[in-house]
Structure formats: C-alpha cells, structure tokens
Amino acid sequence: MTRTLLRDPVAAACLGYIALIVLMAVCAPLIVRISGWNPYEFDQSAIDSDLGGIPAGSWGGISGSHWLGVEPGSGRDVFARIVYGARSSLVIALGATVLTTALGVVFGLLAGYFGGRTDMLISRVMEFLMAFPALIFMIAVLSALPAEDRRYLLIVVISVFGWPYLARIVRGQTMSLKEREFVEAARASGASRTTIVFTEILPNLRSTILVMVTLAIPGYIGTEAGLSFLGVGLAPPTPSWGQMIASSVNWYAVVPTYFLVPGAFLALLVLSFMVLGDRLRTAVEPGGRS
Numbered sequence: 018m019t020r021t022l023l024r025d026p027v028a029a030a031c032l033g034y035i036a037l038i039v040l041m042a043v044c045a046p047l048i049v050r051i052s053g054w055n056p057y058e059f060d061q062s063a064i065d066s067d068l069g070g071i072p073a074g075s076w077g078g079i080s081g082s083h084w085l086g087v088e089p090g091s092g093r094d095v096f097a098r099i100v101y102g103a104r105s106s107l108v109i110a111l112g113a114t115v116l117t118t119a120l121g122v123v124f125g126l127l128a129g130y131f132g133g134r135t136d137m138l139i140s141r142v143m144e145f146l147m148a149f150p151a152l153i154f155m156i157a158v159l160s161a162l163p164a165e166d167r168r169y170l171l172i173v174v175i176s177v178f179g180w181p182y183l184a185r186i187v188r189g190q191t192m193s194l195k196e197r198e199f200v201e202a203a204r205a206s207g208a209s210r211t212t213i214v215f216t217e218i219l220p221n222l223r224s225t226i227l228v229m230v231t232l233a234i235p236g237y238i239g240t241e242a243g244l245s246f247l248g249v250g251l252a253p254p255t256p257s258w259g260q261m262i263a264s265s266v267n268w269y270a271v272v273p274t275y276f277l278v279p280g281a282f283l284a285l286l287v288l289s290f291m292v293l294g295d296r297l298r299t300a301v302e303p304g305g306r307s
Contacts, residue, residue, distance in 0.1 A: 262283070
C-alpha cells in the first residue's frame, strides 16, 4: 500500500507536505529560535503606527527578519505564529481523531456484533448525535465553559459529535463479518465473544478504519479553524490558523498577505489529507468508488 501511494506523484506530494507540517509542529521551538522571533513577541519597529499599525514595507512586512511578514497592529511575527499554529491545529485534530476512533470502533463493534437491545440503544444515540446541530452546540458549550487551555475541551467536544460516523460504518461491516465462515469456525471452536470481536473481526476492519481516520483529520483541522474564527476556539494569544484568519478580516483590504498566508497553509493541509485519504481508499479498495 505504501509503495502504491509513493508511486502516485499527487499522493507523494501530499505526504511530503503533511510530513513538512508535522515536522514544523514538532520542531516549533527550534524553528522559532532560528527565525529569531517567538509568536508572542511584539516588534513595534516593523509596523507604521502613524498609519494605524500597517506593517512597514511591502507584502505585509516580509523581510529578512520577518520571513512571512508581521501581524498588523501588533508586529508579531507571522512565521512564528504559523509554526505554533500548526502545532495547535495538529494536536487538536490528532487528539480528536484518536478519541473519535476509539469511541467509534468500540461502540460500532458492540452494536454490530451483539445486536438486539445493545444495537438499538447505540443506534438511537448515534442517530440523535448525527441529527443534532453540532456546530451550534459546540459554540454554546465552548462559550459557556471557559478554560485556560481550550485544546482539551475542543478535543472532547469535537469527538462527542464525531464518533457516530465511524461507528455506523464499523457497525455495518461488523454485521457482515460476523456471518462469515472464519467467525463461525472461531465460534464453533469455543472462542469467547470478546476473542472473536478483537481477534477475528477487528483485524478485518483495519483498512476501513485507516481510511476513515485519514479523512477525519482534515475535517477536524477545519472544525478547529472554524471555531477559532468564530471566537470560541483557542483563546488569544495562543497561535491558531483560524484565529489568524479571523483577525485578518479587518486588514485584508490593505494587507492581503496576512489573510493569504495562514489561509494557504490551512487549505493545503486540509486538501493534502483529503487527497491522501481518497488515494488510500482507492489503494485499499481498487474496485471501490473514486
């Protein structure tokens, strides 16, 4: 599967960009030290206070000192905030994906294998959460529960509404797999239900789960950015791409680079994950839908 993806130039480019962003997030302190600016440091000399805080120089203040320019009004280094914003986005997206996957797989397996009342109860909960206006609820909860570090709160809130989508797919596949000959053979040999679920059925769901995880990550990155844009995500001054895009609204007419830089990083990361997920699905299911 890995060789197939690497032979595809588009998938290889997406993998390369994702690896670059992950490396940037992991090595954020070192990268920022090399650049010479931290994401919270103000540089008043880089902005023109007489013109309302517009970055001095062209292209949003891009220079040898500030590689991607500076934030209008404050003079904070855009590159440093992009680097730390990548860390914030990935921590939330990966954390939510791990929790969503754990909940979705466990409840999907329980509903699909045991059926009956267990299936009915879990299915009703899934239907309720999928029918609920998730964005409105997220905004309400995040507004009502202030926290110093919103990352963990965001992970929990996003996961609560994310797991039913994976669980429904796992449930359907489990219902199909439990009627297969190898499961019947394990049952006839006296294997317990727990053993059958985790050693016979779950390994056959790995490809499906992997594809769903790859497609879920960009959705959660976008969700975090959207919530930060609406002012209920990560609180200032914590760097966030969505927060940077939100603060650029008042400036994009005169400093378009302040909107374009975080917007481009965010769009390319989401697109890379989505394309990679699509290519991965094609590699796992060659005869499946494209």
